[in-house]
Amino acid sequence: xxxxxxxxxxxxxxxxxxxxxxxxxxxxxxxxxxxxxxxxxxxxxxxxxxxxxxxxxxxxxxxxxxxxxxxxxxxxxxxxxxxxxxxxxxxxxxxxxxxxxxxxxxxxxxxxxxxxxxxxxxxxxxxxxxxxxxxxxxxxxxxxxxxxxxxxxxxxxxxxxxxxxxxxxxxxxxxxxxxxxxxxxxxxxxxxxxxxxxxxxxxxxxxxxxxxxxxxxxxxxxxxxxxxxxxxxxxxxxxxxxxxxxxxxxxxxxxxxxxxxxxxxxxxxxxxxxxxxxxxxxxxxxxxxxxxxxxxxxxxxxxxxxxxxxxxxxxxxxxxxxxxxxxxxxxxxxxxxxxxxxxxxxxxxxxxxxxxxxxxxxxxxxxxxxxxxxxxxxxxxxxxxxxxxxxxxxxxxxxxxxxxxxxxxxxxxxxxxxxxxxxxxxxxxxxxxxxxxxxxxxxxxxxxxxxxxxxxxxxxxxxxxxxxxxxxxxxxxxxxxxxxxxxxxxxxxxxxx
Amino acid sequence: xxxxxxxxxxxxxxxxxxxxxxxxxxxxxxxxxxxxxxxxxxxxxxxxxxxxxxxxxxxxxxxxxxxxxxxxxxxxxxxxxxxxxxxxxxxxxxxxxxxxxxxxxxxxxxxxxxxxxxxxxxxxxxxxxxxxxxxxxxxxxxxxxxxxxxxxxxxxxxxxxxxxxxxxxxxxxxxxxxxxxxxxxxxxxxxxxxxxxxxxxxxxxxxxxxxxxxxxxxxxxxxxxxxxxxxxxxxxxxxxxxxxxxxxxxxxxxxxxxxxxxxxxxxxxxxxxxxxxxxxxxxxxxxxxxxxxxxxxxxxxxxxxxxxxxxxxxxxxxxxxxxxxxxxxxxxxxx
Numbered sequence: 001x002x003x004x005x006x007x008x009x010x011x012x013x014x015x016x017x018x019x020x021x022x023x024x025x026x027x028x029x030x031x032x033x034x035x036x037x038x039x040x041x042x043x044x045x046x047x048x049x050x051x052x053x054x055x056x057x058x059x060x061x062x063x064x065x066x067x068x069x070x071x072x073x074x075x076x077x078x079x080x081x082x083x084x085x086x087x088x089x090x091x092x093x094x095x096x097x098x099x100x101x102x103x104x105x106x107x108x109x110x111x112x113x114x115x116x117x118x119x120x121x122x123x124x125x126x127x128x129x130x131x132x133x134x135x136x137x138x139x140x141x142x143x144x145x146x147x148x149x150x151x152x153x154x155x156x157x158x159x160x161x162x163x164x165x166x167x168x169x170x171x172x173x174x175x176x177x178x179x180x181x182x183x184x185x186x187x188x189x190x191x192x193x194x195x196x197x198x199x200x201x202x203x204x205x206x207x208x209x210x211x212x213x214x215x216x217x218x219x220x221x222x223x224x225x226x227x228x229x230x231x232x233x234x235x236x237x238x239x240x241x242x243x244x245x246x247x248x249x250x251x252x253x254x255x256x257x258x259x260x261x262x263x264x265x266x267x268x269x270x271x272x273x274x275x276x277x278x279x280x281x282x283x284x285x286x287x288x289x290x291x292x293x294x295x296x297x298x299x300x301x302x303x304x305x306x307x308x309x310x311x312x313x314x315x316x317x318x319x320x321x322x323x324x325x326x327x328x329x330x331x332x333x334x335x336x337x338x339x340x341x342x343x344x345x346x347x348x349x350x351x352x353x354x355x356x357x358x359x360x361x362x363x364x365x366x367x368x369x370x371x372x373x374x375x376x377x378x379x380x381x382x383x384x385x386x387x388x389x390x391x392x393x394x395x396x397x398x399x400x401x402x403x404x405x406x407x408x409x410x411x412x413x414x415x416x417x418x419x420x421x422x423x424x425x426x427x428x429x430x431x432x433x434x435x436x437x438x439x440x441x442x443x444x445x446x447x448x449x450x451x452x453x454x455x456x457x458x459x460x461x462x463x464x465x466x467x468x469x470x471x472x473x474x475x476x477x478x479x480x481x482x483x484x485x486x487x488x489x490x491x492x493x494x495x496x497x
Numbered sequence: 498x499x500x501x502x503x504x505x506x507x508x509x510x511x512x513x514x515x516x517x518x519x520x521x522x523x524x525x526x527x528x529x530x531x532x533x534x535x536x537x538x539x540x541x542x543x544x545x546x547x548x549x550x551x552x553x554x555x556x557x558x559x560x561x562x563x564x565x566x567x568x569x570x571x572x573x574x575x576x577x578x579x580x581x582x583x584x585x586x587x588x589x590x591x592x593x594x595x596x597x598x599x600x601x602x603x604x605x606x607x608x609x610x611x612x613x614x615x616x617x618x619x620x621x622x623x624x625x626x627x628x629x630x631x632x633x634x635x636x637x638x639x640x641x642x643x644x645x646x647x648x649x650x651x652x653x654x655x656x657x658x659x660x661x662x663x664x665x666x667x668x669x670x671x672x673x674x675x676x677x678x679x680x681x682x683x684x685x686x687x688x689x690x691x692x693x694x695x696x697x698x699x700x701x702x703x704x705x706x707x708x709x710x711x712x713x714x715x716x717x718x719x720x721x722x723x724x725x726x727x728x729x730x731x732x733x734x735x736x737x738x739x740x741x742x743x744x745x746x747x748x749x750x751x752x753x754x755x756x757x758x759x760x761x762x763x764x765x766x767x768x769x770x771x772x773x774x775x776x777x778x779x780x781x782x783x784x785x786x787x788x789x790x791x792x793x794x795x796x797x798x799x800x801x802x803x804x805x806x807x808x809x810x811x812x813x814x815x816x817x818x819x820x821x822x823x824x825x826x827x828x829x830x831x832x
Contacts, residue, residue, distance in 0.1 A: 063598035066551065067591040073558050077565065077576030078583060085644070088569020089787045093794060096566035099559035100802035107555050108806075108813055111548035119816055164788045434577040435645045444584045451588060455595055462602050469832025476830070492827045496544045497601045 002332055004433045006441040007079040010448065012407070014071050016400050017452050021065035023399055026140060026185065027192025028058045029133035031228065033126075040126050046216045049471045053217070054196070056474045059114065060462050064455060066107070071448065073099075079441065082330070083414055083432030087149075090156055090165040094146040094172070102139035106132045118494035140188070141181055148177035150415050151406070152250045158424045176250065179242040186235035187359075187402065189228050190395040194362050196225025197369050199467050201379070201388035208380045214471045219378065222369055229366030236359055241298065248299035251416055253313045253341065254409035257348035259295060260288075261309045268307035270294035271349075278349045310342055317341040321417070325430060334430045343411050351405030358398035365391045500792040501782045504567035505769070507799055509762035511560035512631065516665065516754050518553035519623070522546050523666075524673010526593065526620020529613055532677065532688055536606070537823045539613060543597065544826070545680040548817050550597060552810055554590070557627075566795050570644055570785030571634075571769040578638045578646040578770075579630050579653040586626035593619025604831045624669040625662040629653065632661020635711055635761050637771030640778045644785075647774060657710060664707040667700035668757075672750050675734070678743035682822030686743070693746065694738040701731050701753070708757055711764045715771075720763040727756030 032055050039047035073095070076084045084091075109131040116125050149155075155170030156163035165171065200222035204215065212218075247255045255261075259271050260278040269290035296305040308316075318341070327336045365388065372379040379385075410416045417426035466473060476494065525546050533539030546553075564572040576583055592615045600612035636657050639647040646652055674693035678686050708724050716724075730752035737746040765771075769785060772778035786792065 059598065060602065063595050067594040070554075070558060070590055070594075071587050073561050074576055074583060074587060077561070077572045078580055079577070081573035081577040081645070084565065084573035085569050088565055088572065089791050092562065092566030092569055092572070092787065093791055096559065096562035096795060097798055097802075099555065099562040100798060100806070103555045103558055104552065104802075104806045104810070107551035108549075108810055111551055112813055112816065115548040115817065159788075165791045165794070168791075168794045434573075434580075436577060436580060437650055440580050440650050443581065447584065447588055451591060455591070458595070458599065462599060465603070465832050473830075473832035476827075491824060493544070493821075493825050494827075496540055496826050497547050497597055 003436050003438055003441050004332065004334070004430055006438065006445055007433050007436075008429070010079060010441065010445045011075060012404075013445070013449055014068065014075065014452070015407075016403065017456070018065070018068040018072055019399060019403055020396060020456075021061055021068060022140075023184075023188035023191040023395070024061050024195060025058065025065045026133075026136045026188035027190070027228075028054060028061070028195065029129075029136050030189075031192055031196070031224065032058055033129040033133040035224075036126050036129050040122055046220060049214065049217045049475065050221055052474045053471050054221070056466055057195075057199075057463060060459060060466065062110065064459050067455075068452065078444075079434050079436070080414075080432050081434040083427065086162055086427055086432070087415060090149060090153075090163055090171060091146055093165065093168060094142045094149075098139050098142035098146075102135045102142060105135035106139065109135070115493070115495055137185060140185060144181045144184055145172050145174060145177045148174045148180050151180075151410060152176040152246075153415055153418050153421055153425045156422060156425055158422050161424070163422070163425045176243075176246055179239055179246055182235055183239035183243060186232045186239065187395065187399045189232040190236065190359065190362055191399060193225045193227075193229030193232060193366060194392050194395045196221050197229065197365060198388040198390075198392040200225060201369065201385045202467075203470060204378055205380070205382070205385035208378065215378070217471055219373065222373055226366040226369040226373075229363055230370070233359060233363030233366070240356075244298045245300065248307070249420075250418065251410060252308050253310070253317070253343065254348070254406075255299065256308060256310045256313055257343045257345055257409050258352040258405065259307075260345045260349040261295070261307060262311055263309040264306060264312045265309065266296070266306035267293040267304045268295040268299070270298065273353065274349065277346075279345050310345070314341045321426070325428070328431070330435060331430055339412060339428070341412060343409050348405050348409045351401045351408070354401035355398045355405060358394045358401065362391060362394040362398065365394070500789060500796060501567075501786040502766075503796065504563070504786065504792055505762070505766060505782050508560065508563050508567060509758060511556055511563050512762075513755060513758040515553075515556035515560055516627075516668075516758060517672075517751055518556055519550075520665075520669045520672040520754060521676035522550045522553050522673070523620045523624045523669040524671070525677060526616045526673075527666075527670050528673055528677060528689070528692070529617050529620075531692065532674075532685065536609060537826050538685060539609075540601070540826045541681055541685060541821050541823055542677060543600070543616070544821055545677060547597070549810075549813060551594070552813065554594070557590075563795075563799075567787055567792060568769055568780075568782070568785045569787060570780050574638070574640060574644040574646070574780060575630065575634050575770055578640070579633050581650050582626045582629050582653055586623045586630075589619040589622035589626070593623070601829060602831055604829045620669075621666065624666040628665030629658045629662040631665070631761065632658040632707065634770050635661075635715065635765045637768075637773040637779070639774045640770065640772035640780070641774075642778050644770075644778070644780055657707075660703055660707050660710065664704040664757075667703050668750075668754060671697050671700045671734075672747075672754070675738065675743060675747040675750055678738075679747050680820055682820045685822070686820070690738060690741065690743055693743075694735065697731070697735050697738065704753075704757055705731070708760050711761055715764040716760070717764065720760045723756040723759035723763065725756075727753045727760065730756060 032051055035047050036051040039051055109128045112128040113132060116128060149171055152174060154174050155165060155167040157166050200218040203218045269292045271288040271290050274288040293303040295307055297303050299305055299307050324336055324338050325331050325334050372384060412428055413426055414429040414432045415427040525542055529539055529542055533542050596612040596615040596619060600609050633653045639652055641647050671693055674689050677689035678693055681689060712720060712724055730749045734746045734749035737749060767782045768779050769782055770780040
């Protein structure tokens with residue numbers, strides 16, 4: 001493989017991996033801060049136990065989110081130096097702001113929260129929980145503003161062939177970003193919601209026959225998770241629709257690829273599922289089950305709008321951006337070759353469907369959980385906890401599928417051209433990559449993938465251990481009455497690594 | 498002073514913050530098997546930086562982010578040019594961060610011993626790698642006119658840059674020992690002080706060798722001042738350690754690294770990454786800086802952001818200011 005393919009695989013693997021940890025951190029940290037608030041306000045021990053239990057799982061996950069994030073920060077310069085030079089003037093700003101405004105707050109106040117249980121006044125300690133959980137949301141804002149600029153560049157002019165920022169306000173209020181941010185945050189909450197529902201349902205079922213002193217903890221967690229999941233899905237549906245309409249204007253190729261729509265249609269029907277090869281080379285072979293005119297409505301709130309197909313768009317792109325890559329030596333074997341403007345349709349088509357399908361599945365589980373626990377009931381059927389545990393995976397799958405669709409749908413561009421923006425502010429992915437040897441990129445690809453895989457196994461092992469341990473494993477141990485060792489309980493730290 | 502120069506100083510400041518704060522974090526990790534004779538002692542050592550190591554590490558991320566925002570060409574050329582050393586740093590930082598968080602999560606001797614090993618390795622590699630990368634940016638890479646590295650993957654690995662690697666690692670070792678002398682109690686503190694005093698003259702030697710080399714090759718008149726200040730501070734730190742004044746010794750070591758960073762970056766200016774094949778290809782502050790508008794926006798952000806960071810990070814150190822001893826360590830409690 002060439003450096004370009006290796007670098008793309010590496011960015012894909014490390015980013016998808018990072019984004020397994022990130023949504024759980026964002027969603028869970030805000031929910032844990034809420035639990036702690038309930039405890040501080042009511043004094044109810046149930047909320048204290050919830051804070052401790054879910055907080056412990058949050059920390060196990062947070063560590064992995066942090067360390068995989070460091071790689072992301074440096075990967076732009078390491079693997080994509082031409083991209084970094086091209087966009088640095090505008091792309092670097094939100095990245096640096098994320099570090100200065102969000103990462104410092106997150107890391108510092110998380111340390112205060114972990115180690116401060118006995119050192120800080122209750123309310124100050126609670127404020128630390130809010131500081132780091134809101135900072136996780138703030139960091140999502142900045143990084144999504146940066147990513148949205150790559151999808152829809154705004155706020156720049158072209159000077160010496162490079163985009164130069166003229167308005168940070170335009171970059172931070174990019175309409176693409178304003179739709180992507182609530183969509184991603186809601187996706188994060190649906191991950192945390194399924195996590196709560198799955199684990200709480202399992203604990204409720206496990207001790208269904210005996211008196212369990214922690215039953216209230218699990219019931220409240222289950223209900224909180226279920227409500228969060230349902231509300232998150234509502235936000236996901238609304239913001240997803242907003243994104244679809246923006247995509248119709250800003251990245252029509254991505255929209256056509258999401259539907260594997262070969263020919264322009266008016267009105268355009270929405271494909272629910274397809275049988276056959278959707279790769280777009282021979283559209284006639286594909287049988288799809290369609291809802292007439294729905295795609296037109298999704299694109300433009302109107303049942304008769306014309307939606308352009310891949311074939312017509314390829315022609316438009318060729319006319320505007322050329323049919324062949326320029327003959328630059330840095331393009332390697334791609335120099336002078338024809339440009340393929342069509343994203344990999346099976347990936348975009350199925351990515352889109354998996355995202356929506358699994359997202360809806362997890363929302364359905366939330367509704368079901370609310371119904372089964374209505375008015376104080378405890379479900380005692382075996383299938384429910386099993387389904388709920390399996391259901392933990394659904395929003396993770398939906399999130400990954402959504403991001404893979406978003407990112408692969410803009411190929412072959414790394415900075416997609418904005419149809420109503422400044423001419424010349426776009427970049428082919430093939431031109432963005434660093435001048436590295438394949439050996440270097442193979443080394444990093446193998447090393448990072450291996451390390452991530454190994455640490456992923458460790459994280460799942462630890463999460464499972466702490467889930468099984470339940471509430472008792474996370475509360476401080478009860479002092480033994482005849483413990484006359486030199487440990488003075490008033491002197492020991494509340495927490496130590 | 499132009500905004501470009503201001504941002505050169507800001508980037509240098511973030512690197513200095515990183516070298517100072519993670520210097521002692523790395524030192525603590527390096528000293529884990531040397532100072533910690535049993536698991537409780539090792540836990541004391543790890544917990545001296547427990548609440549703060551993550552916030553300290555963010556200085557690296559922000560140093561990188563500030564380079565990207567203010568000097569995209571510097572960020573792009575240096576990080577792709579020193580690819581493999583930087584990869585090693587990242588791998589080590591991943592292992593080390595996870596190890597801190599996971600080492601106490603299972604009640605097993607083998608488990609903790611394994612993660613302790615990861616902490617030790619993860620504390621040696623990053624200062625070596627960061628030292629190498631910083632020496633590379635001061636002493637240069639073979640760059641073509643586009644700012645791309647000419648030649649193979651190991652152009653950043655030369656005897657001068659290896660000196661930089663040993664320099665930062667040596668400083669971190671002493672800095673960590675002085676920090677532990679200040680943050681632990683009783684016998685541990687005494688042993689840490691002893692190690693710091695014995696190691697200092699040897700461990701700081703590579704740093705001064707590097708500074709002299711840089712001063713001789715690229716230095717300007719005024720960089721002799723911070724270089725001289727670093728030497729004086731090192732001697733002060735040594736005498737203070739001998740007198741048992743660990744607070745003053747630790748502060749003096751802070752002056753050492755500040756003097757070193759100012760000398761290195763002062764000698765580098767107005768370049769940010771010299772080309773060793775043709776001076777015309779060198780990346781300069783003015784050549785690779787972002788536009789004045791971007792720099793202005795970033796200046797406002799830094800003007801409000803950076804003091805806030807210093808205040809709440811300072812507060813964190815104040816909250817956890819107490820020395821830690823073995824009697825503070827709670828029993829291991831894991832499911």
